[in-house]
Amino acid sequence: MTDATDAADAADAADAADAADPTDPDRSNVPPMDPEAAADLVDRIVANVEEVIVGKRDAVEHVLVTLLARGHLLVEDVPGVGKTTLAKAVSRSVDASFKRVQFTPDLLPSDVTGVNVFNQRTNEFDFRPGPVFANVVLGDEINRAPPKTQSALLEAMEEQQVTTDGVTRALPDPFCVIATQNDVEPGRTYELPVAEIDRFTKKIRLGYPSVDEESTILERTVGDHPVESVDPVATVEDVRRARAAVSSVDVAEPVREYVARLSEHTRREAALGVSPRGSLALVRTAQVRAVLDGRDYVIPDDVQTEAPTVLAHRVRTESGAETGRDVVEAALDRVPVE
Incomplete structure (x- = not known):
């Protein structure tokens, strides 16, 4: 990865961290949608995601229910059934910030939350936000990282904030973790801590597609993957207003x-x-x-x-x-x- 790319990613994460100001009035005083409008919003997003995900309407709906319930989702299944594609398609359907974390055995907690880096020009430490500073965070194969790294998400998932070196920073609103978990290699993965599992609002499985569904998937994915062309059909403000409708x-x-x-x-x-x-x-x-x-x-x-x-x-x-x-x-x- 080039220095320019690193700088761009750091700038994007910094923007997300700045946008997470807990004093922002938009975070607490959002006019709720009508229930009918919120239902229409979900239908619109589901239809958009179904352009990519074939035959998994229930799974797409579970993701959106989790998002509107201010929660987080754990998707457990065998490799290759579309767990990551589902998360990407939903996040792209909402015009929100999105970050992906590939969990590996050598991943450190600071790789998730961010780290303070010494700035030689100012003789001060600057905070570089990690990928957790996004509206939708995809934790890919979360059980490949040791419990210490998995635990880096505990505060973020429960309190929508991150504390590093004694400083607490709010995360963007909305904030949702969609984690995928590989369940066929128990000898090469780590069991998720009970405290972390309890923070996931839902846990679902996708399952294999039918023959007709798999044939359609193959047709759609010959050439460019359709998830790359998904356009947003909703905004962050739409999600906030739908959440307000749910709360009422x-x-x-x-x-x-x-x-x-x-x-x-x-x-x-x-x-x-x-x-x-x-x-x-x-x-x-x-x-x-x-x-x-x-x-x-x-x-x-x-x-x-x-x-x-x-x-x-x-x-x-x-x-x-x-x-x-x-x-x-x-x-x-x-x-x-x-």
């Missing part, structure tokens, strides 16, 4: 109690159940689901739709025959809606 969706007390009882059930039935953070993630994604259906209030169906992808990865079982998803599905079957 009413969650009545019976629905909140239902979520709490689902989480409590997993704690009784597993070695490690759903945390309050997981319950909050379920409420927020249910709010998004309500908006997508054109409602300004959450119903139990919204909770049940979102629960498997929001709760299952947070559950640890003692029995090798039972999975976190089994526990969550049992909770949905046994916990009554009152």
Whole structure:
């Protein structure tokens, strides 16, 4: 990489860091969209991404639900099924800053968050922001890096800020981590810390395409890859306003109690159940689901739709025959809606 390229990347990251000023009134006083407008926004982005991603509408929708729920997404699957392409296509569909981090065993925490570099001209240390200073951050094959490096994302994912050398800097708004994870080479990867997994709002799998879908993929990718030609159909401001619409969706007390009882059930039935953070993630994604259906209030169906992808990865079982998803599905079957 040339010095000019390095300088350009550093300048882009610095611009993103400057744009993350927490005192910016746009971060907190954003007029919400109408629920119908927010639903139309999601449909527009989904349609745009489907120009690249074939037969994965549910997966694209999961990404957007996560984004509007102010969360982060973990995509686990075998290599080559389009995990990275999905993240790129969604980020390109929104006119927002995007950075990619290739996680490797020798990656350092400062390679993610940024580092202070001594400036000989000023005799001072200048902060060079890392790739985490972007609206959408793709952590590619995150489980190839050791836990110490993975932990560099903990503060960013939970508090939307980064602290280096005692100085705390806000991250851009919106901020979303989309991480991919390779699940077929356990001997060459590291297990994600529980604290990090709990910070991912959703965990999904893509799966292999059907024969017809794969044939269409091959047709589209002969020559230039279509993801390079994806044009944005939404702005950062659109995402902020859609998020504000989601935040205004009413969650009545019976629905909140239902979520709490689902989480409590997993704690009784597993070695490690759903945390309050997981319950909050379920409420927020249910709010998004309500908006997508054109409602300004959450119903139990919204909770049940979102629960498997929001709760299952947070559950640890003692029995090798039972999975976190089994526990969550049992909770949905046994916990009554009152």
